[in-house]
Amino acid sequence: MSAPTLERPALRAGAFGHATALSCRECGHRVDLGPHYACPECFGPLEIAYDFPRVTREQIEAGPRNIWRYKALLPVPDDIETSPNTEPGFTRLLPAQNLAAELGLAKLWVKDDSTNPTNSFKDRVVACALSAAREFGSKVFACPSTGNLANAVAAAGARAGIKTVVLIPSNLEQPKQVNSAVFTDSLVAVEGNYDDVNKLASEIAGEEDGWAFVNVNVRPYYAEGSKTLGYEIAEQLGWRLPDQIVIPVASGSQLTKVHKAFQELIALGLVEDKPYRVFGAQAQGCSPVSVAYKAGVDAIRPVKPDTIAKSLAIGNPADGIYVLDICRETGGAVEDVTDDEVRDGIVLLARTEGIFTETAGGTTVAVLRKLVETGQLDTALETVVINTGHGLKTLDAVSGSVAPAATIAPSYAAFAATGIA
Numbered sequence: 001m002s003a004p005t006l007e008r009p010a011l012r013a014g015a016f017g018h019a020t021a022l023s024c025r026e027c028g029h030r031v032d033l034g035p036h037y038a039c040p041e042c043f044g045p046l047e048i049a050y051d052f053p054r055v056t057r058e059q060i061e062a063g064p065r066n067i068w069r070y071k072a073l074l075p076v077p078d079d080i081e082t083s084p085n086t087e088p089g090f091t092r093l094l095p096a097q098n099l100a101a102e103l104g105l106a107k108l109w110v111k112d113d114s115t116n117p118t119n120s121f122k123d124r125v126v127a128c129a130l131s132a133a134r135e136f137g138s139k140v141f142a143c144p145s146t147g148n149l150a151n152a153v154a155a156a157g158a159r160a161g162i163k164t165v166v167l168i169p170s171n172l173e174q175p176k177q178v179n180s181a182v183f184t185d186s187l188v189a190v191e192g193n194y195d196d197v198n199k200l201a202s203e204i205a206g207e208e209d210g211w212a213f214v215n216v217n218v219r220p221y222y223a224e225g226s227k228t229l230g231y232e233i234a235e236q237l238g239w240r241l242p243d244q245i246v247i248p249v250a251s252g253s254q255l256t257k258v259h260k261a262f263q264e265l266i267a268l269g270l271v272e273d274k275p276y277r278v279f280g281a282q283a284q285g286c287s288p289v290s291v292a293y294k295a296g297v298d299a300i301r302p303v304k305p306d307t308i309a310k311s312l313a314i315g316n317p318a319d320g321i322y323v324l325d326i327c328r329e330t331g332g333a334v335e336d337v338t339d340d341e342v343r344d345g346i347v348l349l350a351r352t353e354g355i356f357t358e359t360a361g362g363t364t365v366a367v368l369r370k371l372v373e374t375g376q377l378d379t380a381l382e383t384v385v386i387n388t389g390h391g392l393k394t395l396d397a398v399s400g401s402v403a404p405a406a407t408i409a410p411s412y413a414a415f416a417a418t419g420i421a
């Protein structure tokens, strides 16, 4: 009997577009493109390195109204549109005049990612991870998740016809459980918090061959999907960068990739170079990054999450140190808010702009308000706030705060008695 071989089939030409290698964020060591995420020299996180072609605004504008209009800047093949996926992205960038007036801001935009196929920004990262899984010939598409990622992986895997296995903390909101279970027969609820689930996923990835864990062993490819949020914001502003941007932070990946996107657009000459400030938003019950930011330290001390913002409940954030660097370097900040402020943030966005956000968006809007109130954000400058998920997935968060104003008999007299008219 011959010994099992670890050789994988060769990658097809152009499998990862203009990506050239994986590069260590800490020591710069390079490794060949593959299902790797940690540097063999220093265990630092790997990210995608590219040799970008010349890309013009016109080429991008002629592309599809989804994230593949930016395919030249992503680790995906040129024929990416031909394989089944959920086609996320190109969500609305809405002028938020009512919320701006309420908070005393000169100009405010909401990037509303709650309208993606499974109602969160996670469809973007999952689309890139799915492409990588396909190119690696993976047989299972899997993830540990705080909820939204689970929904996105389960749906994208179903469309692609690949087996999905989705691991979540067992105390997750019911709608997020149903929104995954409807797409997959392999949703596994784990008795523990997200960090326990994540550890289990790493263990499974080490034991099982051919499993693509989107945010573990194909994390470098997955993470690049969040860059499309940054590209879209710049394009929708008329090919320019905002002055200030407020982004929720769980692992911190999204924030670091929006910044990377802005830097790439500048380097490619697609937008003018200008200063912009990046702000991170956390819930107080899970705020390891804002605690480090406020203490002025570089190291992040992991915490045990206890907040209604379950989608942001990552106590040991993989990209936390990079969030600190970016927020400090750009003159931004990382701020946190209480669960009550998160609830108020959800209702504030709903009542001013007609957008129902989940607890992550409530956190972001509440942090925006706190940044204004504490003078950390310049109210005269143009600001973008990202709404990353939909309120229907976290109904319980506000079901105690909003209700019918009255319950009445079906008569005009009863209606008049409410005083609503």
Ligand SMILES: Cc1ncc(COP(=O)(O)O)c(C=O)c1O
Pocket (backbone or CB within 6 Å): 120, 121, 122, 146, 147, 148, 149, 248, 249, 250, 251, 252, 253, 254, 255, 311, 312, 358, 360, 361, 388, 389
């Ligand atoms: C709705 C929502 N917003 C924001 C985030 C934060 O993402 P990241 O882990 O990239 O910081 C998550 C993560 O799960 C999420 O579900």
Ligand SMILES: [Zn+2]
Pocket (backbone or CB within 6 Å): 024, 025, 026, 027, 028, 029, 039, 040, 041, 042, 043, 044
């Ligand atoms: Zn390294």
